Amino acid sequence: MRTNYRVNSGTRFHVFSKDQLEQLFWDTLHILEYTGLDVHHEEAREILKKAGAWVDGIRVRLPSYMVRKALSMAPRSFTLWARDGDPKKNIHIGPGRAHFGPGPTCPNFIDPYTLERRPYIKGDAELVAKVVDALPNIDFCESLGSISDVHVDLSALYEFAYMFPNTSKPIVAWSFRWDDSEAIHKIAITEAGGQEAFERRPNYVHYCEPVSPLVSTFEALDKLIFAARHRVPLVFTPCPIAGATAPCTLAGLIAQAAAESWMGLTLAQTIAPGLPFFMGGVTSILDMQTMIFSYGAPELALAECGLTELAHYAGLPLWNTGGCTDSKTLDEQAAIEGSFSVMAAALCGGDLTHDVGYTESAMTGSLFQLCMMDEAIGWSRRVTRGIEVNEETLAVEVIKSVGPNGHYLRHPHTRKFFKTEFWYPTLCDRHNYEEWKAAGSLPMRERVIAKVREILETHTPPPIKKETRDVIEKVLADAEARAKSGDTKKK
């Protein structure tokens, strides 16, 4: 018998030591306790005050016990459910698991047929959802854009209404305010079979974004309150810019992002104890030459890994970022930046890693980037799966039976393992030169374009229920009427 034999079941790496994590954790609590945040939502301030917060005007400071209590209530492990119940499409959030999906709200889109950069329009959300549904390494759906050809108040609702029927994978939804949150929720619970059924098996996540530095806006908190009261799992993610809206140093960037997210956490857990909550933070740098917020910088990937470690130390899953690029087109830069950040997210176990498919520093969504990154995610997942070490995989007896100058190709051991031990690419080409030439000498770019078009032309997502289709029609009609009447009230 072996004793004290320690097993690594996957490949992981660490940015911080335990001491560093402890320091980051307590300094984040220090920021919340002594500096606090401006909270632009009266009801939120009242709820927090009642729970023990110190409130001075709009400034809210949280004694550290409040945050720790909230952390103790939020689950580290839970499931996001595919709307059609397909177990392969469920997302099990928990230690050692990274998941990937696109991001929201890019103003532009690369047209999959003309290859032109143009404004994001209605039908695009359908295309994105379809491709997400078909790609094996993309786990959840966002739209990769904001619909430009509908009433300005309705783009989030239209997005959800177009995505929902076209993928059964869990969706991460954003909204402008309470009423479109409500409409989105109505669609989701209809398909789930009612509010209670939804609470047991949530099929979407609500996304809210506070402002850096240290501001909880009315809209972000109003949507958070909506989600908490309806028990919709939450993403609460600031977007601090190192050197501009956050400290230039990555440790300070991470601590500030954590403080901003944990204000949301504390409010959400006070309203709805145990609500699944993704700590957030798109943490990157202001490029000091071009003034862009970089989506391809190594600091993005590194800070995201650090933030993920802090989240896991605190017992929360993280809304990670990766698979994105500053490049304007599907080229070598896009491949390098996207692949490295995907690999980093996979290594640190970024629970939901979004923005896969962002190009041009989040200005343009690209199905091609998304599709190319599906391959990079597959590659990374093979690495993070690690090397299993046991009698059978060490294969000492097999090595003996084959012996010098033999071969393993026809050995039963090879037949048993070659499909699971090796990863098989679908886009990276391994043919020899002649075969590659005979197939048209296609570079990666052309193969990616062909694959995206093939999915768009052939993939049929699982259908939604008839009553859900009816509800979608109704909520869109109601929303159009509301927009026409100029109703802009918040609730």
Add this chain to the structure above:
Amino acid sequence: MSKILEQLATAIIEGDIDNTPKLVQKALDEGLEPLTILNDGMVMGMNEVGRRFKAGDMFVPEVLMSAEAMQAGLKVLRPLLVASGAKLLGKVIMATVQGDLHDIGKNLVGMMCEGAGFEVIDLGFDVPAERIVQAVKEHKPDIVGLSALLTTTMRQMAYTIKALEEAGLRDKVKVMVGGAPVDEEFAKKIGADGYGSNAAAGAELAKKLVGAA
């Protein structure tokens, strides 16, 4: 196609080494001709294997299982084919050239050729040109398949072809070449009749060289 031939093709595709000889025997018991069993059952299965491999739907270890099933079936069938004087697709001599100890690739091509319906004579590895010339005289093959894995030994292919010329045998056989460092360009340069980039392509090429594909 009769039911038994269909089952036989399926057994080959699935690489069912145990069942294939039994199905061959069953087909014989049902009164089918050996050549019919080979061409309309087993070779049909092997052709499908080649097609799937090319399309990326089958992998090398699986193709090998199919080839082994094919061999297991041929063991039952071969004496009867010889006795009936039935004509196979052709005869192939396989060899890894002198100085090169690598024979996995050559063996794979041999198995695939057998699977395609050829008779294969394997001379092994580190085979000098003289032995190949002698074997061509003795066996009168349709094709000689030469293999090399090393850039240092691939020129032995050229010497072997030259030896065949000098012996006056070059126009009596087709020569196909393969191996990691070899390509179409090199094959042309040394005067070979064709180049196969992998085992399945080698068998395809052999069929082409005897005018069967």
